[in-house]
Amino acid sequence: MPDRVLISTFGFDAEKILRSLRWIGYDRLTLLVGGKSLKDPGLRRIEAAERAAGAGLEVVRVDPFDLRACFEAAVGAIRRHRKAGHEVRVNVSGGTKILADAALLAAFQEGVEAWHCEDRPVRLPVLKGVTFSDAFTATERAVLSSLRRPVPVSALVARLVALGHGEASVRSSVARLHAQGLLSMTIRAGVAVAFPNREVAWFTRTLF
Amino acid sequence: MTRVTVLFGTLGWRPQSLIPSVKSTEDLDRVVFYHSAHEKSRTARGKVMEYCSTLGVPAAAVELSDAFNLFEIAGRIRADVVNARKEGAPIRFNIAGGTRLMSSAALLVCILEGIPTTYVHDDTYEEVQLPLLRMNYSDHLSAKQKEILRFLVAHRERPPNETGLAKALGVHKSTMNHHVKELVAKGVVVVLPDPKDSRAHLIRAAPGAELIVG
Secondary structure (H helix, E strand, O other), X not given: OOOEEEXXXXXXXXXXXXXXXXXXXXXXXXXXXEHHHHHOHHHHHHHHHHHHOOXXXXXXXXXXXXXXXXHHHHHHHHHHHHHOOOEEEEEOOOOOHHHHHHHHHHHHHHOOEEEEEOOOEEEOXXXXXXXXXXXXXXXXXXXXXXXXXXXXXXXXXXHHHHOOOOHHHHHHHHHHHHHOOOEEEEEEOOEEEEEEOHHHHHHHOOOO | OOOOEEEEEEEOOOHHHOHHHHHHOOOEEEEEEEEOOOHHHHHHHHHHHHHHHHHOOOEEEEEOOOOOOHHHHHHHHHHHHHHHHHOOOOEEEEOOOOOHHHHHHHHHHHHHHOOXXXXXXXXXXXXXXXXXXXXXXXXXXXXXXHHHHHHHHHOOOOOXXXXXXXXXXXXXXXXXXXXXXXXXXXXXXXXXXXXXXXXXXXXXEOOOHHHHHO
């Protein structure tokens, strides 16, 4: 049986996290912790409890007010443990709203179980094994993967057609990705130019 | 014709978490926001309403009876969002304010409905855009699995056993067993021991499955 890793957000709320730990089964614990809560006595309590249980605690430092950084840390932790063959669950009960929301978004992105525990644990409606990436067609993936800098749409189409994608499919993929805000478009000297939307690059680079 | 935008938001104690989105939304038609019954949230509500009134933007404040019931909040928000969608207006959602559960509930709805979502940084008031991605779970469930899930959601208070479920939906027992196993693996259904019969099991929709069946 693979180890069950629980990746949990943590703030100044050790009691809430300990309550979650009693309910949600796990073998190893990873806490996403940031700011002043790194010095919180509650964190020391959890660390001591985990040491006593012979498991040890992994602490991932985050800036709990930076959504992008929190998301990347959560996705990184999930992927690392899954790569090691562990079964991963995410608990978003602790920490700042930004940290909890980033971890929830990461759970959706990676298709892993997500839990919240206020008084009782609540499993959130994340379909296991289904990720945001699944929603993209092969052509949409190719467009996003090949778009690293501003490129005239005609050149992008030509490049992907040469790789075997249909022209109409590439054009509709560009339009759809633009509508989703995943790529930006502008007109330069009368030519339509597509470029990565820098505002959401932190998210799109985790997609594939 | 210009399509006007409806801005949704969650509000806590600080009107500054929502007001930057009111300012930045182009062609704003109206604002709908959710807040708790806490006195400080009501004060913040007053300030947001006053600001919107000054701009001449209609605003509707929804006071949540329980700001800590994630699924109830998500259900309410989703119903409002779906209604606004029927009017054809584009929607934005600011999830920066309110309790952690209010924010998470709003994020869930945004993901399930594919709504552009923004955050407002606590200190800088900078808006952070989340991409518009829709997690269309119904694409990942077969027609029969959706039917089973809808049935289980409707019968959450009296969950059936596998045989009863198979009969109710006109499916052979072994076929139902296969579907139930798949739904359990996807995490949307749980199998519980039947308190009245130690050899039997009941099939229940997992919490929040309502949000998946829509």
